[in-house]
Amino acid sequence: MAGERFVQSASASGDIEDLARLFANMAIAAGALAMETLANANIESRLKGDTSPVTEADERIEAYLLRELEAALPGVPFLAEESVARGKTLDAADAFLLIDPIDGTREFLARSSDFTINVALAEKNAPRVGAVYAPAQGRIWFAGAQGYEAQAVPGGSLPPMQDWRPLRARQRPPEGLVALISKSHLDEATKTFLSRQRIARSAPVGSSIKFCLLANGEADVYPRFGPTMEWDTAAGDAVLRAAGGVTLDPDGAPLRYGKKADDYRNGPFIAWADAAALEAAATLP
Structure with a gap:
C-alpha cells in the first residue's frame, strides 16, 4: 500500500x-x-x-x-x-x-x-x-x-x-550521575540500582519526558524495572538513540521492538545518555 x-x-x-x-x-x-x-x-x-x-x-x-x-x-x-x-x-x-x-x-x-x-x-x-x-x-x-x-x-x-x-546526550559527568526516576513507579529494584551507582542527584519525572531529558543533556540515566509497553517507550527511545544514547535490556542489548510473543510488553531496561560510560557502571541488578 x-x-x-x-x-x-x-x-x-x-x-x-x-x-x-x-x-x-x-x-x-x-x-x-x-x-x-x-x-x-x-x-x-x-x-x-x-x-x-x-x-x-x-x-x-x-x-x-x-x-x-x-x-x-x-x-x-x-x-x-x-x-x-x-x-x-x-x-x-x-x-x-x-x-x-x-x-x-x-x-x-x-x-x-x-x-x-x-x-x-x-x-x-x-x-x-x-x-x-x-x-x-x-x-x-x-x-x-x-x-x-x-x-x-x-x-x-x-x-x-x-x-x-x-539534541546531543552528554558524557558521564565526573561529579556523578543525574538519575531520573518514575514519579508513579519507584520500586526496590530501582533503589538497589541507584545505590550501586555514583549518583549526584535523583529527580522524579513522569512519562517519556525522561528519555528526552537524557537526549538533551539534562540527565544521565533512567532505570525502569517495572513493566512497560512498547508504545510507552518507542518515541522517547528513538529520540534518545538519535542523540547518542542507548536503552538496554537485561542482556545488555538495545531494547527490542516487535515482541509479539510477549504481547509487546517490555521487560526491565536502563536508558543511558552516555553509552561509552557503560564500562564503568553496572547495567541491571
Whole structure:
C-alpha cells in the first residue's frame, strides 16, 4: 500500500526526517485536545482491565492520530494503547507505528505538566522515528536520523528549522550521575540500582519526558524495572538513540521492538545518555 511504500522508501533512502516532522506536527496538533480536557473543572476517568486509568483525552487523541496517520501513511500497521485495550491485536510486522495518546495519564489527572503525546515508527526491531510532545510545557522532541527539540504551542505546528535545537546526550559527568526516576513507579529494584551507582542527584519525572531529558543533556540515566509497553517507550527511545544514547535490556542489548510473543510488553531496561560510560557502571541488578 502507499503508506507502506513510503515508509520503505524513506527508510531505504535514509530520508526519515520527513517522517519525524510529520509525527511532530501531528503530536503538536493533538496537544490542543489534551489541553481542552485539562481545562475542565473535573477530568473524568475510568480504570481499564489492567487497572491503569484512561480519560476522554486519551481516546480523543488516539482517534485523531489514527485518522491522520491513516491519511498520511495508509496501510501501515499500528499498535495503539487504547485500541489494544479494546482488543485490537497486531500481527508481527517488519515496520509498524506505535501510538501512546497520553503517556503519564496519572500525571495528567493530577494536572502535572509531565505527560506526553507519543508517535513512533519501529522497523527491524528498533525505534526508527519518534516524536514526543509535552503540551503543558510547550516542548516537542522529535528524531529520525537526528534529533531536535523545539517550542510549540498546542494545536500549532513546528516552528521554522532555525528555531530547532539539535539534541546531543552528554558524557558521564565526573561529579556523578543525574538519575531520573518514575514519579508513579519507584520500586526496590530501582533503589538497589541507584545505590550501586555514583549518583549526584535523583529527580522524579513522569512519562517519556525522561528519555528526552537524557537526549538533551539534562540527565544521565533512567532505570525502569517495572513493566512497560512498547508504545510507552518507542518515541522517547528513538529520540534518545538519535542523540547518542542507548536503552538496554537485561542482556545488555538495545531494547527490542516487535515482541509479539510477549504481547509487546517490555521487560526491565536502563536508558543511558552516555553509552561509552557503560564500562564503568553496572547495567541491571
